[in-house]
Amino acid sequence: MDFEQRYRAIDARDRRFDGQFFTAVRTTGIYCRPSCPARTPHRENVDFYATSAAAHEAGYRACKRCLPEAAPGTPEWNLRSDTAARAMRLIMDGEMNAERGGVEHLAQQLGYSPRQLGRIMRAELGAGPLSLARAARAQTARTLLTSTTMKFADIAFASGFSSIRQFNETIQQIFDSSPTQLREAGLKRHHLGGQALPSEAEEFPTVRPATNGTSLQLRLPLRPPYDPGIFSFLAARAVDGVELATSSSYARTLALSHGNASILVSLPELPRDVSEPERAWATDHLELQASVENLKDLPSLLARVRRVFDLDADPIAIDTQLARSPALRERVTAIPGIRLPGAVDATEMLLRAMVGQQITVAAARGQLHRLASLGTRYPGPEKALSLLFPTAEQLATAGAELLRGPAKRSSSIVNAMRHLADGLHLGVEDDPDSLRSKLLPLPGIGPWTVNYLAMRFLGATDIHLDGDVAVRKGLESVGLDTKQTIALSPWRSYATVHFWRSAAEVNPLKGKK
Numbered sequence: 001m002d003f004e005q006r007y008r009a010i011d012a013r014d015r016r017f018d019g020q021f022f023t024a025v026r027t028t029g030i031y032c033r034p035s036c037p038a039r040t041p042h043r044e045n046v047d048f049y050a051t052s053a054a055a056h057e058a059g060y061r062a063c064k065r066c067l068p069e070a071a072p073g074t075p076e077w078n079l080r081s082d083t084a085a086r087a088m089r090l091i092m093d094g095e096m097n098a099e100r101g102g103v104e105h106l107a108q109q110l111g112y113s114p115r116q117l118g119r120i121m122r123a124e125l126g127a128g129p130l131s132l133a134r135a136a137r138a139q140t141a142r143t144l145l146t147s148t149t150m151k152f153a154d155i156a157f158a159s160g161f162s163s164i165r166q167f168n169e170t171i172q173q174i175f176d177s178s179p180t181q182l183r184e185a186g187l188k189r190h191h192l193g194g195q196a197l198p199s200e201a202e203e204f205p206t207v208r209p210a211t212n213g214t215s216l217q218l219r220l221p222l223r224p225p226y227d228p229g230i231f232s233f234l235a236a237r238a239v240d241g242v243e244l245a246t247s248s249s250y251a252r253t254l255a256l257s258h259g260n261a262s263i264l265v266s267l268p269e270l271p272r273d274v275s276e277p278e279r280a281w282a283t284d285h286l287e288l289q290a291s292v293e294n295l296k297d298l299p300s301l302l303a304r305v306r307r308v309f310d311l312d313a314d315p316i317a318i319d320t321q322l323a324r325s326p327a328l329r330e331r332v333t334a335i336p337g338i339r340l341p342g343a344v345d346a347t348e349m350l351l352r353a354m355v356g357q358q359i360t361v362a363a364a365r366g367q368l369h370r371l372a373s374l375g376t377r378y379p380g381p382e383k384a385l386s387l388l389f390p391t392a393e394q395l396a397t398a399g400a401e402l403l404r405g406p407a408k409r410s411s412s413i414v415n416a417m418r419h420l421a422d423g424l425h426l427g428v429e430d431d432p433d434s435l436r437s438k439l440l441p442l443p444g445i446g447p448w449t450v451n452y453l454a455m456r457f458l459g460a461t462d463i464h465l466d467g468d469v470a471v472r473k474g475l476e477s478v479g480l481d482t483k484q485t486i487a488l489s490p491w492r493s494y495a496t497v498h499f500w501r502s503a504a505e506v507n508p509l510k511g512k513k
Contacts, residue, residue, distance in 0.1 A: 006048050010034045016223060016316050019071035022049045024060045031055035036066035050074075053135035054126025061176040064185070069139045069174075072221045073312035078459035081431035083110055084124035087117065088132065089428040094257075094299035096133030097160030103129050109429050137161055138174045140299050145171075145179055146186030148216050152179050158295035213259065213293035220265075220288050220302075222311040225280035225319075225337030228267055229501065230309060233341050236361055237352070239368045241387035242375065253378045254304070254344050255388050259293030261301055262380050265309060280337045286311065291380065307428075307459060310339035318491045322498070325488060327478045331498055338497050342459055346426035347392045347417070349457045350439075353449050354413045359405070370402040371395065392420035412444020426453075432460055455493045462490040474499025 001009075001021070009017045010032075017034040024031040024047040031049065032038065049055045052068060062068050073092070077085045087110060090096070095106055106129055107117040118128045125132065141159040144150050150158070156167035171179050228248065235245035243252040249266040266287050270279055286309060292298060306312060315337040323332040332338075343349035351371070356364035374390040390399075395417040403410040416439075420426070424438060432454040439445045439453075448467055455463040464485050465471050475481060478499070488495045 003048065006034070007043060007046065010036070010046075011040045013037065016314065018068075018223070019312070020074050020076070020314070022052055022055050022068055023047075024049060024055050024058065029060055030063045031060040031068060032063040033066045033068040033071045036063055036068075038063070038065060049126055051125050051127055051132060051135065052139075053131040056135060056174055057127045057131050062174055064175070064177070067142075069135075069142050070221060072223050073306065075312050075314045075317075077312070078461055081433075081458075081460070082124070083112070083117070083120050086110060086429045086431060087121060087129065088125070091129065091133050091136055092299075093303045093428055094160055094297075096129060097137070097296070097299065109427070133160070134170060135174070136299070138170055140302065141167065141171060141179075142175065142182060143218060144216075144298075145182045147218055150214075150216070154214075154295055155179070158298040160296070160299055213261070213291055214295055215289070215291045218288045218290070218302075219285045220306065220309075220311055221285050222283070222309075223313065223315055224282070224284050225277070225315055226283040226286075227280050227335050227338045228276075228283070229335065229497075230339045230341050231267070233497075233500075234308075237365060239365070239372045239389070241369075241372050241385070242389050244382070244384045250308075251382065251385060252344075253380065253385050253388050254301075255376075255391075256292070256294075256297035256300055258296045260378060260388060261290060261292040261297060262378070262382070262385055263291075263301070263305060264289040265305060277334065277336055280335075283337075304344045307342040308344060310342055310459065313339060315339075318494050321491050322488055322495055325480070325484070327480045327484075328488075328495065328498060331478065331502070335498070335501070338494055338501075340459060340461070340493050340497060341456065343457045345389065346430075346453070346457050347395075347420050348389050350416060350420075350426065350449075350453055351395065351413065353452045353456075354409070354416065354444065355403075357409070357449065367402075367404060370404075371399060374398050374402070392417045396421045409444060412442070416442050416445060426457075428458065430458060432458070432463075455496070460493060462492050463496065464492045465496060468496075470503040471496055471499045473503035474501070477502045477505070 006021055010023050013035045015035040019033070021034065022031045023034060025041045026045045026047065031052065047058070049058070077088045087106060090106055090109065096102065103114045103117070107114045110117060121128050121132065137160040141155055144155045144158065153164055156164050159167070161167040161170065168179060171177065171182065175182060177185070231245065231250055232247045234250050235247060238245040245251065249264060251262065251264040253260065253262045268283060268285060268287055270282055274282060288305060290301060292301060319332045319336055323329045352368065355367045371390060372387055374394045375387040378386055378388050396414055399417060400410055400414045403413060419442060426435065426438065435450050435454055439450050448465060451463045451465055454460040464482070466482065485492055485495060
């Protein structure tokens, strides 16, 4: 977007662009989200920044009225696969937090020197890695300050700060408020009623000790419309002991860097008489209940949940492009805001992809149920969630005994898990090309598997799964062929979700893995 397009967006107070860029006003020294209700500043007083960190570095502080740090994240980190986007995915995953290694470690993961990476980040995003990580920590801290009763010391370390002093100084510099003042403002918005933004908590829940750690409740902001079909997609593939899902909720266990965790994500309650398209437009957040053994894992947990439910997507841009196809226009109108189901872990997603090749969803789920028994026991309060998904080491050691089907495929799966156990690393810093270079040399892994992993784990937006049975059926049901899908770029992954759903409507037994 150029200056005039962005200025028109802020003049219209267009919420669709919240989190995609930030508006800084020279005369006030404040930066805002595009939908800020304050009077539109004069053009000559406005600067636009791609990230809040760039606004911080330029000397601006966050607006106390529109709370720009509470906006959904930018969809660019999935749309782009360049170095800056890969670095941002790592930063949002907590890779720059105090105990994870800093700039040198981040640069090493991306194959650059710290100086080179700093130049790239400043050129692309207007700020260096340290400032971007600082902004991410401040965003997490603000969320916890305004929506929980956690102690300030716990919030500081949960957000990734190395000390209480650093936490206090950063909050003061970015928000022009102390942690106490931010919390009081959150309480005031709660008690006044009707004054909070959609991303603000309607409740002020108490954080309480859990069986294994700390339990808390948060609201996860998103850009409407939001199609709830992603819950049904995950429910159809839920693995016993690890996941528990319905058409409106999803719970699971997961292993993180410092300990284990469990989550329950659910749709907000809306009136029952609301139609499905109206419900999608009325959904501006998801509700999260999380239990974490170590609060240092909270930023990574939040990043993974946002990826699984595709909460930073720009549904208007996606639907506008897909609706240009006459074959999809009616479906897009009936199912607005369709989302791309993500994954919490690359090893798990690769296993699911390999197990699910050439068989039905039900058959793949049966195999995964057996393999899940290899996972470590999870002693949580919910009896239905009793296992962690097995690690690559556990699968490589004992997976062959539980796999069914062709021996060649079973051997390929065990071999891939062994490579991962021996040090082959797949992470959010990868892009589709790096996944191909790492995985295609392994027997039994072809382009379909890598593309499916890129789409589900990396959130790659422009994947077309050639040869996928369900995609072919979906294309046939809407009257398209593979060549015509090029016109749906750069959102072909979202079109694929439409094709999968269309295929399931034609024949419910033929779904996608």
